[in-house]
Amino acid sequence: MKHIDFYLDFISPYAHLAFEHLPQALEGLSYSVAYKPVLLGAILKHHGQLGPAEIPAKRSWTYRHVLWLGHANGIPIEMPASHPYNPLAHLRLALSTSDDGRISRLVAETIFRNVWRGGEEAGDATRLAALAAQLKPKRDMNGDENKALLKRNTDEALQLGVFGTPAYVLDGRLFWGFDGLAMLRAYLAGDAWFEGPQWAAADQRPSLLRSSKS
Template sequence: MEEADWYFDVVSPFAYLQWKSRARLDGRLRLRPVPIVLGALLTHWGQKGPAEIAPKRLHTYRACQWRATELGVPFRFPPAHPFNPIAALRLIVALDNREDAVDAVFDAAFRDGRDVAAIEVLEEIGRGLRVSDVAGLIGTAEVKQRLRENTETAQARGVFGVPTVALRGELFWGEDATGMLLGFLANPELFQSSEMKALEAIPVGAQRK
């Protein structure tokens, strides 16, 4: 089965929804989880996250809840959002980005609505993953560096948000891009039509100061 890098941050409910509904890829593509820090990504590109824009925040949360129902994915927001995802991301990195680790953290955060920024919650998750000292494991310099390198690599590839699937030199950003990803898998020439190629040459007409 073909594989693609799947860039994500556990703070993203849309990443949770795409991960938990990845069966839609129907055996054609395996997502290889790559944890990155969304906050660093947003700073790099000079953006704000949707939850950082007051009128956009509730709309985004409603969209997540609605989409979860549409997909049939169990969904509950954690007690506060956005939350600090760094420790949870480091736990996944420390466990070599294993799928069961991704599942465990995401399920705690957005299925069960728990605070995965809390070390006691992470310790409980860790016990389920047979980790006896989560605090010690995620505090190592190696783990911190690997997460930093993941994020820097994503930036270098042009990743600007999460979740993003990187496949054959193309980036598919957002849970709502899953349909386009499936279209690309069915037709590798999807972006080679005259209409699609013309999009690459559209000039910038105005820029905000």
């Protein structure tokens, strides 16, 4: 049985779509999954990237695209009333149910659906309090232990080369995005392509890009 580490941030609509679609995408295969919340903003900052919603034209496309993907794949999704929003409360709440940085599928599902269904304010304090009451965390969501677990998960993801969410890591290989689920399935199913040069050598070539100082 293969093991998948699934790195997610509840702010990401693509992570929501991938989470919902994962059982269908990998149906019939033998695998286990560890769901690990990470802070997408810290990952983007590490790589010097802007988030899709920080680029106006890309923001418009992204929101239309994720709603289309939900429609096309039968996955319920509605944009929150405000987006992007600060996901720290959701991340820390999720980790307050965990002892080791991994959360259950039920916890992830409950939070994702709270954010991505209904079209309400994801960060509304009353809704967050109700969500916490539903999940019954083991400790204060704003405690140092949850902050440390989030940092550990995020640092771990960066060490593995994660640059966005959703990201899936197994056997030291990184797969990314909702559309990466098809590739992930092929690898789990034993597709020989992954042992060939197109995987191993795809990035082993020089870049002609020059820095602005050149």
